[in-house]
Amino acid sequence: MHSPESSSSISIRDAQPADAAAVASIYNETIRMRDATMVLEPVSIDQMAERIATLDDRESLLVLEEDARVQGWGIVKFYSDRPGYNRACETSLFLRRSEIGRGLGSRLQEALLEAARQAEFHHVLVRIWAANASSIAMHAKFGFTIVGTQNEVGFVDGNWVDVTIMQCLLD
């Protein structure tokens, strides 16, 4: 593990359709790892470009760039399309595997929570594979608390997967 170099330049911004290749490549790395998403087939660049282009005004897909290279991305999306849930959102974030444990996830998480606040969401929910200790610890650091664990809710490559739900209430 290595920390961001003091001379490196990190920025976080809204993704553009041109970021779709980097976003897809980072997501596909996680999809292959079978440890953090229930999406099991690789996503295409076109799919991610469409996802970026069709976000609702209150949703955000953010990319984290370090020295002009996209190293991670995260999303704030509606928890549900039912009107009564209009103040609830769900977040997720993914880094290039070579970059985990350097504090970049925390930077991105901070920006996602700010985007959620700006969009007037109040309840932020995240679903985390129960075995994903680093993601659970990172979210706890940001004030997320565990709602509970859904046992054997996922079934991936012949194995049951438990998923921990965490929530955070914004001011």
Ligand SMILES: CC(C)(COP(=O)(O)OP(=O)(O)OC[C@H]1O[C@@H](n2cnc3c(N)ncnc32)[C@H](O)[C@@H]1OP(=O)(O)O)[C@@H](O)C(=O)NCCC(=O)NCCS
């Ligand atoms: C989960 C993820 C986003 C976290 O980002 P990160 O940059 O690795 O995390 P950070 O370095 O910012 O660490 C944040 C906190 O998490 C905790 N943490 C990080 N790695 C940990 C580990 N291996 N074990 C326990 N706690 C850990 C620490 O509390 C740390 O805070 P501290 O350094 O101030 O003590 C990143 O590891 C990742 O993309 N993983 C693969 C995809 C994934 O799991 N996404 C989450 C889907 S819900």
